[in-house]
Amino acid sequence: MASTGKPTLHKGSQAASEKWRYDGNGNQVEEAYFGVDGRPTLSSEGVARLTMGYDEHGNKVDTNFFDVDGKPTLHKDGYARWTSRFDERGNAVERASFAVDGKLADKQSRWDRRAQLIVTTNMAIRRR
Numbered sequence: 001m002a003s004t005g006k007p008t009l010h011k012g013s014q015a016a017s018e019k020w021r022y023d024g025n026g027n028q029v030e031e032a033y034f035g036v037d038g039r040p041t042l043s044s045e046g047v048a049r050l051t052m053g054y055d056e057h058g059n060k061v062d063t064n065f066f067d068v069d070g071k072p073t074l075h076k077d078g079y080a081r082w083t084s085r086f087d088e089r090g091n092a093v094e095r096a097s098f099a100v101d102g103k104l105a106d107k108q109s110r111w112d113r114r115a116q117l118i119v120t121t122n123m124a125i126r127r128r
Contacts, residue, residue: 014041027054040068046076059086072100079105087113 015033023029032049035041040048047065055061062083067073072080079097087093091113099105 015043016041018043023054025054025058027058027060028052029054040070042068044076047073055086057086057090059090059092060084061086074100 014035016036017034017038019030019032019034020028021030030049030051033041033043033047042048045065048068049066049070051064051066052060053062062081064081065073065075065079074080080100081098081102083096083098084092085094093110095109097105
């Protein structure tokens with residue numbers, strides 16, 4: 001806040017405030033950005049809101065990015081959603097990024113049972 005007591009913008013962002021929401025297990029499930037007028041606005045990452053999902057072990061298995069109108073949008077790194085899959089020990093075994101249209105986007109990565117990265121496939125992405 002400014003010395004006037006009014007919200008000010010975060011450096012490099014259009015956001016004056018951020019709000020978070022958590023599930024019953026304490027996992028962050030939503031993050032949203034708001035301008036000085038209290039309306040949704042874009043963060044420095046290029047999104048107004050993101051949601052996260054978790055598996056039964058508390059591993060983050062997906063993150064989705066939305067614009068000020070609540071529609072899927074591209075994060076500054078070029079994807080609208082990413083998903084992860086984990087083995088029984090909680091090691092990441094796959095991660096994939098998706099475009100706004102839901103198609104596989106920029107890359108897909110896989111790890112072996114020893115949690116060593118074994119392949120990353122880079123894909124072309126079309127910006128909307």
